[in-house]
Amino acid sequence: MSSPLIVLENVSLTLPSAAGPVEILKGLDARVEAGEHVAVTGPSGSGKSSLIALAAGLEQPTGGTVRLLGEDLSKLDEDRRARLRRGQVSLVFQSFHLLPNMTAEENVAAPLEIAGKADAFPLARQWLDRVGLMGRLKHYPHQLSGGEQQRVALARALATRPRLLFADEPTGNLDAENAAHVADLLFGLAQETGAAMVLVTHDPALAARADRRIVLRAGRAVSA
Incomplete structure (x- = not known):
């Protein structure tokens, strides 16, 4: 049996604020297996986006252990975490995060070029065709x-054929209407x-x- 792609063990996250420290996540345990699709739900402020940030190595926890693709992220600096994600982990956000000075084709080709793909632009066109x-x-x-911007973002995320997608x-x-279309593409192409x-x-x-x-509720997993 293959190792989990994500393991969170007793993970906590506390952030400073003007009113004092705020506990975002508290003693969270979670794991995601290869090929598995896991939804993270809960009210606003329950720590959902923070869970993604920690699992992807974009933030460091206050306590506990986060393993991504078998690597303990606490032992990697920011550059090594970025190299670990490259070509293996992709992210899609609510606000698209496309590069404004690049065309749709260039936005999708960029991570392929970074991954060393000689056929980055033909692949980008194929993926943009896939999303219409x-x-x-x-x-x-x-x-x-x-x-359309979110479909470009989705094509960009999946063009590298990552092992793991955060959305x-x-x-x-x-x-x-657009939400339903993007959802169909998201699950269909990920599968x-x-x-x-x-x-x-x-x-x-x-x-x-x-x-x-x-x-998640108040920083804790109440159902998994």
């Missing part, structure tokens, strides 16, 4: 609708590529499509 955007290759983000409220800024997925969402219907869910 061949007619928008040369368009810049400001020329695209919100739904933080990927449909949160979209209308119902096709074999990527495991950790999905933060407020949408019960979207969470129901995952293999299982982790419910």
Whole structure:
């Protein structure tokens, strides 16, 4: 049996504030297996986005252990964490995070070039075709609708065929029609590529499509 892609053991996160330290996560245990799709749900402020930030190595916990792809992240500096993610871990956010001075094609090709793919642009075009955007290759983000921008972001995330995809409220800024389209693409393409997925969402219907869910409340997992 393969090792889990993510292991969180007794993880806590405390952040400073003007009113004093704030506990975001408290003694959290969680794991994600290869190919598994896990939804993270809970009320606003329960620590959902913080869980993703810690699991992806974007933040360091105050206590406990985080292992990503078998590596203890506390033993890696920021540069080594970035190298660990490269080509193996992708992220999709609510606010798209496309590079504004790059076309749709260039946005998708960029991580492929960083990963050393000689055919980065042909692959980018193939993935934009997969998400229905061949007619928008040369368009810049400001020329695209919100739904189109999120489809570019999804193509960019999956073009490297990562082992693990983090998606933080990927449909949160979209209308119902675009949200449904992006959700179908998200689950369909993740399943096709074999990527495991950790999905933060407020949408019960979207969470129901995952293999299982982790419910956070006040920084603790109350159901998993």
